[in-house]
Amino acid sequence: MSLQAAGLHLTLGARVVLRGVDFALAPGDRVCLVGDSGSGKTSLLRCLLGLQAADRGTVTWQGRELRHLDRRERLAFRRAVQPVFQNPAASLPPRMRVATALLEPLTIHGLAHGSEARQRIEAALRRVELDVSLAERFPHQLSGGQQQRVALARALLLEPRLLLADEPTSALDPVVALAVAGLLRKLCEDLGLGLLVVTHDAALPQHLGARVVRMADGEVGEAMAAAAWAATERAAWQTVQATAGSQCPTSDPRST
Amino acid sequence: MKPLADPPLVDVRGLTVRYGDTTVLQDVALTLHPGERVAVVGASGSGKTTLGRTLLCLTPGARVSAQVLTVCGLDLLRAKPSELRSLRGGGVGFVFQDALATLDPLQRIGSALREAMAAHLTQTRAQAEARLLHLLAEVELPEPERMLAAYPHEISGGQRQRVGLALALCAEPSLIVADEPTSALDPPLARGLAALLRRLCSPGPPDTATAPPSKARPALLLISHDMQLVRATCDRALVLAAGRLVETGTLGRLLADPQHEVTRALLQAAGLAEVA
Numbered sequence: 001m002s003l004q005a006a007g008l009h010l011t012l013g014a015r016v017v018l019r020g021v022d023f024a025l026a027p028g029d030r031v032c033l034v035g036d037s038g039s040g041k042t043s044l045l046r047c048l049l050g051l052q053a054a055d056r057g058t059v060t061w062q063g064r065e066l067r068h069l070d071r072r073e074r075l076a077f078r079r080a081v082q083p084v085f086q087n088p089a090a091s092l093p094p095r096m097r098v099a100t101a102l103l104e105p106l107t108i109h110g111l112a113h114g115s116e117a118r119q120r121i122e123a124a125l126r127r128v129e130l131d132v133s134l135a136e137r138f139p140h141q142l143s144g145g146q147q148q149r150v151a152l153a154r155a156l157l158l159e160p161r162l163l164l165a166d167e168p169t170s171a172l173d174p175v176v177a178l179a180v181a182g183l184l185r186k187l188c189e190d191l192g193l194g195l196l197v198v199t200h201d202a203a204l205p206q207h208l209g210a211r212v213v214r215m216a217d218g219e220v221g222e223a224m225a226a227a228a229w230a231a232t233e234r235a236a237w238q239t240v241q242a243t244a245g246s247q248c249p250t251s252d253p254r255s256t
Numbered sequence: 257m258k259p260l261a262d263p264p265l266v267d268v269r270g271l272t273v274r275y276g277d278t279t280v281l282q283d284v285a286l287t288l289h290p291g292e293r294v295a296v297v298g299a300s301g302s303g304k305t306t307l308g309r310t311l312l313c314l315t316p317g318a319r320v321s322a323q324v325l326t327v328c329g330l331d332l333l334r335a336k337p338s339e340l341r342s343l344r345g346g347g348v349g350f351v352f353q354d355a356l357a358t359l360d361p362l363q364r365i366g367s368a369l370r371e372a373m374a375a376h377l378t379q380t381r382a383q384a385e386a387r388l389l390h391l392l393a394e395v396e397l398p399e400p401e402r403m404l405a406a407y408p409h410e411i412s413g414g415q416r417q418r419v420g421l422a423l424a425l426c427a428e429p430s431l432i433v434a435d436e437p438t439s440a441l442d443p444p445l446a447r448g449l450a451a452l453l454r455r456l457c458s459p460g461p462p463d464t465a466t467a468p469p470s471k472a473r474p475a476l477l478l479i480s481h482d483m484q485l486v487r488a489t490c491d492r493a494l495v496l497a498a499g500r501l502v503e504t505g506t507l508g509r510l511l512a513d514p515q516h517e518v519t520r521a522l523l524q525a526a527g528l529a530e531v532a
Contacts, residue, residue, distance in 0.1 A: 174525030203527025
């Protein structure tokens with residue numbers, strides 16, 4: 001049940017964004033993809049989701065190349081591998097009530113209808129720790145954190161094996177982001193999901209209990225532990241403090 | 257020079273701000289002296305952006321009351337519009353979150369900087385051009401000719417944010433207010449801007465190497481929820497929660513011994529405290 005990329009090369013315009021990338025994700029894995037802007041993280045994610053065709057190399061799901069999947073297989077792939085996007089407000093249909101937006105994937109995949117669907121939707125909302133009464137609201141009537149939880153519920157309704165998320169917490173306030181990260185981790189642990197998260201957040205891998213894979217210039221580097229990555233970033237921030245300007249007196253009694 | 261004898265740049269006591277029936281800030285106090293780098297931190301909706309905007313009377317539609325509300329010696333509760341105009345961009349430079357939204361897309365960078373200087377400084381054309389080059393050097397922007405001729409969309413996000421900082425510095429302000437200046441930048445660029453802010457707002461006289469101005473460097477009020485940025489840039493912080501001041505102290509103390517749950521959560525989110 002694994003999603004694998006092998007030897008991916010991708011050029012967008014004049015820029016080479018992926019240079020021979022190998023990557024694999026299976027249910028139960030939790031991986032954070034980190035790296036500077038332009039290092040190729042999002043491009044890799046899009047290739048893995050089948051939203052971007054690579055110039056060379058292959059993406060395979062359960063041993064079958066994505067581009068060779070027939071209609072039925074593609075639908076199964078789309079069900080098993082769910083994306084979660086950065087901006088939850090933009091990923092929910094603005095004119096659909098939450099209940100309708102959550103019903104749609106069940107209908108498309110022919111999984112449930114009527115009271116059965118209703119029960120599944122309520123269960124999914126409870127699983128993402130939302131009150132079921134929110135089902136009657138429109139997305140703009142929810143907070144950013146609630147919207148991202150609805151987006152997660154929508155993904156979970158299809159009983160996926162893998163979640164692929166691009167900066168799922170970066171549009172959220174840090175305190176809310178921390179709670180969503182905790183939920184994401186719990187869901188993956190409880191349901192045995194595989195999780196790939198693209199992020200700039202130095203602390204998120206630790207909150208997710210994920211290992212870190214660093215990308216640079218379109219290439220994938222070695223995996224490292226979340227704690228080691230957080231320590232690297234902390235040290236980089238400390239350099240700022242050390243190199244730029246002297247410290248103010250810290251025992252200042254004027255502090256209000 | 258005894259710092260204690262300096263009058264505060266910002267003296268706020270008993271500040272309450274309401275929009276309609278919503279109280280955004282309640283009984284907030286803030287004192288900031290020359291040479292200080294102070295952060296206002298808090299979750300979304302805590303009122304930190306409103307606090308920054310109140311210091312420039314940029315809160316249209318709000319009902320503002322305070323015992324004391326003085327910025328750069330100007331009593332904001334009684335200030336005339338002309339006095340507010342010279343405070344905005346003159347005494348206080350503002351750096352906004354999104355430089356792309358701040359800069360006029362149809363105006364070249366050089367023109368924007370010249371306009372900002374002309375609004376606040378009386379100087380000859382030669383002085384203005386010299387100051388322009390000095391400003392770009394201050395914010396560490398390379399290739400000044402290309403930069404001055406560029407439109408905002410032609411330069412990178414990191415460069416745009418530095419142009420925003422140069423605009424804030426144009427009129428030699430006494431205070432820089434920066435509202436989430438790095439949230440649109442990735443970590444290496446954010447660190448670059450943080451180092452720059454910290455250096456430009458460091459206490460003491462300006463660098464002799466680059467600086468013609470005789471004025472001391474501006475103080476800094478940084479509004480952010482990013483505790484890594486705050487720790488790297490500031491010396492002291494105020495924590496807001498639901499419009500109230502819940503904790504204040506040096507960064508060293510807040511990191512070592514956070515008292516309020518919001519402070520702890522912000523530190524946890526930034527990976528600066530263990531998640532229980």
